[in-house]
Amino acid sequence: MAIEVDVYEKIRYFHEQEGLSQRGIAKQLGISRNTVKKYFDGSHVPWERQGISGRYPTVSTKDVIEFITSCFEADNKENIKKQKHTAKRIYNRLVEEKGFIGGETTVRRLVAALKDKPSKAFIPLEYDPGEAVQIDWGEATVYMQGKKTKIHLWCMRECYSADIFCQAFYRPNQESFLEGQVSGFEFFAGIPQRVIFDNARVAVKEGFGIHAKVQDQYAVFAAHYAFKTEFCNIAAGHEKGLVEGLVGWARRNIFVPLPRVDTIEEPNNELLRRCRKYRGHKIVGRQYSVGTMAEVAAKKMIPLPKYRFDPSKSILARVDDFATVRFDHNKYSVPVKHVGKEVTVKGFGNEVKIVYQNCEIACYPRCYERGQTKYQLTHYLELIEQRPRSAYNAKPVKANLSTELMEIGRRLSGPREMVKLLKLYANYGEKKILAALSQQSGQEISIQQIEAQLLVLESPLSLQTDLDIKVERHRLNKYDDLLKRRVAM
Numbered sequence: 292m293a294i295e296v297d298v299y300e301k302i303r304y305f306h307e308q309e310g311l312s313q314r315g316i317a318k319q320l321g322i323s324r325n326t327v328k329k330y331f332d333g334s335h336v337p338w339e340r341q342g343i344s345g346r347y348p349t350v351s352t353k354d355v356i357e358f359i360t361s362c363f364e365a366d367n368k369e370n371i372k373k374q375k376h377t378a379k380r381i382y383n384r385l386v387e388e389k390g391f392i393g394g395e396t397t398v399r400r401l402v403a404a405l406k407d408k409p410s411k412a413f414i415p416l417e418y419d420p421g422e423a424v425q426i427d428w429g430e431a432t433v434y435m436q437g438k439k440t441k442i443h444l445w446c447m448r449e450c451y452s453a454d455i456f457c458q459a460f461y462r463p464n465q466e467s468f469l470e471g472q473v474s475g476f477e478f479f480a481g482i483p484q485r486v487i488f489d490n491a492r493v494a495v496k497e498g499f500g501i502h503a504k505v506q507d508q509y510a511v512f513a514a515h516y517a518f519k520t521e522f523c524n525i526a527a528g529h530e531k532g533l534v535e536g537l538v539g540w541a542r543r544n545i546f547v548p549l550p551r552v553d554t555i556e557e558p559n560n561e562l563l564r565r566c567r568k569y570r571g572h573k574i575v576g577r578q579y580s581v582g583t584m585a586e587v588a589a590k591k592m593i594p595l596p597k598y599r600f601d602p603s604k605s606i607l608a609r610v611d612d613f614a615t616v617r618f619d620h621n622k623y624s625v626p627v628k629h630v631g632k633e634v635t636v637k638g639f640g641n642e643v644k645i646v647y648q649n650c651e652i653a654c655y656p657r658c659y660e661r662g663q664t665k666y667q668l669t670h671y672l673e674l675i676e677q678r679p680r681s682a683y684n685a686k687p688v689k690a691n692l693s694t695e696l697m698e699i700g701r702r703l704s705g706p707r708e709m710v711k712l713l714k715l716y717a718n719y720g721e722k723k724i725l726a727a728l729s730q731q732s733g734q735e736i737s738i739q740q741i742e743a744q745l746l747v748l749e750s751p752l753s754l755q756t757d758l759d760i761k762v763e764r765h766r767l768n769k770y771d772d773l774l775k776r777r778v779a780m
Contacts (some may be wrong), residue, residue: 292775298322299330300630301316301319301747302316302320302327302331303330303331303496304320305501306321306331306332310579313328313331313706314329315318316331317478321346328711333673333728343380345731347664347770351416351767354389354390355385355391355393355398355401355407355646356401357383358384358385358389358438359398359401359402360405360642362376362381362384363376363406363433364732369432369549371432372540372541373429373430373454373542373550374432374542374544374546374547374549374764375543375547376547377543377547378395378398378399378402378403378412379395379399379543379544379598380544380547381398381402382395382399383399385398395508396604408708409711411498416448416573418579419451419590419591420451420452420587420590420591421449421451421481421483421484421588421589421590421591421592421593422450422483422484422485423449423450423483423484423485423486423487423521424447424448424449424479424483424485424486424487425446425447425448425450425487425488425533426446426447426448426471426472426475426486426487426488426534426539427446427488427489427538428443428444428446428550429443429444429446429525429538429539429541429542430442430443430444430542430581430640431443431444431459431541431542431545431558432549433546433548433549433550433551433552433558434549434550434552435552435553435554435555436552437551438551439549442459442460442461442555442558442561442770443459443461443467443539444457444458444459444460444538444541444542445457445458445460445463445467445468445471446537446538446541447472447475447479448470448481448533449479449585449588450487450533451579451584451587451588452582452584452585452587452588453533453574453581453584454479454570454581454582454584454585454588455537455540455566455569455581456473456474456475456478456479456561456566456568457537457562457565457566457700457710458470458474458475458562458563459555459559459562460555460640460641461657461659462640462659463643463725464640465508465509466602466603466604466638466639466640467639467640467641468509468602468730469509469512469600469602470602470603470639470640471640472486472512472516472602473599473600473602474745476516476595478566479585479588479592479733480589480591480592480595481589481591481592481594481595482516482517482518482592482594482595483518483590483592483593484518484519484592484593484594485518485519485520485521486513486519487519487521488520488522489522501542504692507612512600512602512613515598515600516593516594516596516600516727517596531620537562539563539600540780544559544565545558545565545579546558547563548622554656555641555656564617568760570582570771590606602639602640603637603638604619604636604637604638605635605636605638606618606635606636606638607633607634607635607636608630608633608634608635608636609631609633609634610625610629610630610631610632610634611630612631614627614629614630614632614670614671615664616634616636616645616737618636618638619638619658619659619703620641620660620661620662621660621661621663621664622663622665623636623643623645623653623661623665624653624664624665624667624670624671624687625645625647625652626652626653626664626668626669626670627670627671627673627674629647629759630653632647634646634647634652635647638657640668641656641657642654642655642656642657643655643656643657643658653667653668653670664686664690665689665690666690666691667685667687668687668688668690668691668692668713668716668717669717670687671685671687671688672710672714672717674689675687675695676710676711679705679709679710680706680707680727681699682700682710683700683701683706683709683719688713691716692713692721692725694720694723696716696721696724696725699712699728699736700712702714702736703736703738704737708737708738711738712724712738712741715742716743717762719745721749723745723749724741724745726748727741727744727745727747727748728741728744730744730747730748
């Protein structure tokens with residue numbers, strides 16, 4: 292194993308200048324005698340290192356190699372070209388999951404040897420503070436509610452500081468495109484002079500590169516935030532290499548292995564956390580951290596306007612007799628008191644918000660399927676309470692309650708008890724109700740029993756389990772002394 296140059300220098304100094312023996316040098320430096328033997332006479336030098344072909348370092352055990360191989364096999368099984376393990380990701384997993392104590396360089400060499408693929412080269416770029424950001428779309432795959440789902444990564448990078456911002460969307464449409472930029476500008480606390488990206492259809496009407504003509508909506512957006520657009524040439528990824536590197540970084544470091552999530556908010560929360568954490572990162576060759584340089588860039592940026600641009604796709608819609616409104620081939624429910632009224636439906640990248648007289652009355656994850664109706668049970672509870680017999684067949688009930696909870700409702704004494712169960716569902720959620728039922732014994736079920744158990748679960752006894760109790764060892768010979776005293780009496 293090669294040593295650092297400063298250690299080599301000391302070995303040579305102690306041998307040539309001090310005349311110390313190999314044993315003495317090893318003791319002085321706290322290293323093995325064999326290492327000293329290898330380097331003390333100058334016949335070997337530490338900067339001429341052998342490759343790993345044919346011989347692996349001692350930390351590269353069979354288990355380590357098998358783990359690396361298993362990462363390759365997992366990548367092949369998932370078969371997602373741009374979402375595979377890198378050497379860096381493998382090293383991090385080895386440290387976290389296997390307690391690996393070797394160096395990252397060792398892992399990189401092992402991975403390179405096992406892959407036998409050449410490395411890529413990148414062209415360095417330099418920008419002034421606040422001059423430009425690069426933006427780009429990427430793709431990633433997650434397991435959402437157990438189903439393998441493709442999501443789209445919106446990535447933005449400030450070119451001077453290399454500060455990063457990433458956000459996940461269901462679709463790379465114009466709403467998401469604009470929303471990602473608004474959120475990115477707010478994250479960077481300012482607007483760059485230029486925004487550099489490829490010829491996205493949501494922004495470019497026709498042409499490409501310097502000949503591109505901007506879409507009308509995007510022209511309005513750029514005018515509001517007072518930046519200039521710069522479109523890349525076709526097949527010229529190097530023109531926005533900073534952000535393309537970011538897309539790959541996000542995929543490899545956050546989405547490998549494939550995360551299992553219930554909503555898109557979960558990967559977005561993790562993306563935001565990692566972006567903030569990245570500000571503490573210091574890029575090799577730079578004097579200051581990303582966060583420190585980002586503060587410099589922010590001072591040179593265009594200030595954010597007072598009005599926040601609305602990136603949504605908005606329409607006016609009338610609430611039908613079933614308390615639903617149509618938007619993009621799907622329907623969404625609103626509180627029944629709004630039947631017959633005209634409302635504004637705002638479609639964002641990941642959400643649909645419904646507004647009446649400047650007040651939000653409903654919000655949903657945006658549905659990109661067709662012919663679906665999304666119900667919120669709370670919108671219909673008042674009406675169901677007036678017509679309790681509808682509780683078993685109402686679509687908003689069946690759309691929200693599981694088969695298990697519906698069967699429990701049928702075991703109650705009547706429709707009015709079912710309505711009470713629906714109110715408990717609205718207040719506590721299904722998981723808590725089922726947890727409460729699991730604590731009950733017997734076949735009979737009543738709302739009173741469920742309510743009582745929910746109160747117990749909501750206010751559990753707080754037991755202090757971290758008490759610092761010291762138990763001293765007792766001297767057993769004290770009991771002998773007591774017995775002697777008793778006999779003497």
